[in-house]
Amino acid sequence: MLLNVVGVSCKRRELIREIQAQKLAQALEVDELEIGFGLNxxxxxxxxxxxxxxxxxxxxxxxxxxxxxIFKVLMIIGKDGSKSEDKCKAQGIFYSMEDQDIINATRLVSLTKCQLQKMREDGWEIHLNKVISFCNIHGIVVPDLEACYIPHGRSKRFVQQVTYRHHFRIDVFIEIIDLLLQEFNNRFDEVNMELIRCMACFNPRDGFSSFDKESVLKLATFYPSDFSSIDLRTLECQLDIFMEDMKRDNDFQNLQDISSLSMNLVETKRDVAYPLVFLLIKLILILPVATASVERVFSGMTFVKNKLRNRIGDQPLNDCLVTFIEKEMFLQVSDDDIVHRFEEMKTRRKIN
Structure with missing residues (x-):
């Protein structure tokens, strides 16, 4: 659907090029991207x-x-599209790409890891039979699996003497699955999965069907500086009243995500009535942004702390990172304002 709506006409493909070219020009202007043959x-x-x-x-x-x-193009089509059908499709794709069902996402991650582990333990023979069947159909020679493995383009002296069966099963099949499992574990370890599961309990979809009080209280314990032991008891009392209030109010029955829930709470002044609940919701919404900001900082360090600044101190590095990361805001500051601010500081030499 995305390809049919966005890439259906030359005009829309050209719109993608123009928006992307503007972003690229801005990034190159502030030295965020490297320039070289084959890049960008x-x-x-x-x-x-x-x-x-x-x-x-x-x-x-x-x-x-x-x-x-793509988001910008979908918004343009949704607002100014020439056909009403295209407008509806663009809006539908926009909301489906924006929507992230955390519960299903965590469930799919766990199921995928289980399937990979099951394949690792019991899937070799099934996979081998499929490969042999495919080779027989297409006339591909299948080597004798019990014969000694002969590598292509490498000397036998640097290869362990094993059979083809051992090579394909251990060095290829199992090794690839182990790499996939390791990548899953690195990205979705038990702590992160538990945090996401607890966050998902505030999802208002289907009348707060995924709400679990114990998980919400456990989520609050992840923020000890914001929730003391007394606050946790108060939060427990607020949650009972909060959920009863949400289930009785029709304005909260058709919400689809946590951000919509937070906006409705502010509009109805319930953020004041349930301050600890609203604080926890704000922390849930801030977490992805804060994580992305940290990753953004580490990406920026590769540009700021280069070979010429390899021995830069912590404070100068911090100052350079702030100006680099928040460059859009600092570009709005004129050179005259910077010079004036510098002159107003303590005694410094200045050019008259």
Missing amino acids: QELGLKRPGDTRWSSHYKTLLNVMDLFST
Whole structure:
């Protein structure tokens, strides 16, 4: 649907190019991107092939890189599209891309890890039979699995003497699954999964069907500086009244995400009535932004702390990072204001 709506016409593809070119020009202006041969190539939403899975992967990578640009294009089509059908489709895609069901996401992660582990333990023979069947159909020679493995293009002296069966099972099949499991564990460890599960308990979808009081209280314990032992007891009392209030009020029955819940709480002044509950919701909403901000800082350090500034101190590094990361705000400050601020400081030499 995304490809049909956004990439259906030359005009919309050109709109993607223009928006992406503007972003690229701004990034190059502030030295956020490196310049060189083959870098910063133009990206587009190429339609993937039905039988070439690598094309699907490349399309997904382009969607990730063009995510903010696609959002802008969908908003333009949704507001100013020439056809009402395109407007409805653009709005539907926009909201479906924005919506993130945390509960289903965590469940899918756990199920995927279980399936990979199950495949590692019991899936070798099934996979091997499929591969042999495929090779027989297409006339591909299958080596004797009990024969000694002979590597292509490498000397036998540097390869362990094993059979083809051992090589394909241990060095290929199991090793790839272990890499996938390790990547899942690095990105979704038990602490992060527990945190996400607790956060999902505030999801207002389907009349707060996923709400769990104990999980919400456990989430509050992750913020000891914001919730003391007395605050936790108060929060426990507030939660009972809060949920009863939410279930009785029709304005809170059709909400789809936590951000909508927080806005409704402010509009109805319930953020004042349930201050600790609202504080916890704010912390939930801030967490993804705070995480992204930290990653952004570490990405910025590769540009700020380069070879020329390799021995820079902590305070100068911090100052340089602030101006680099918040460059959009600092670019609005004129040079005259900076000079005037510098002159108003303690005694310093200045050019008259």
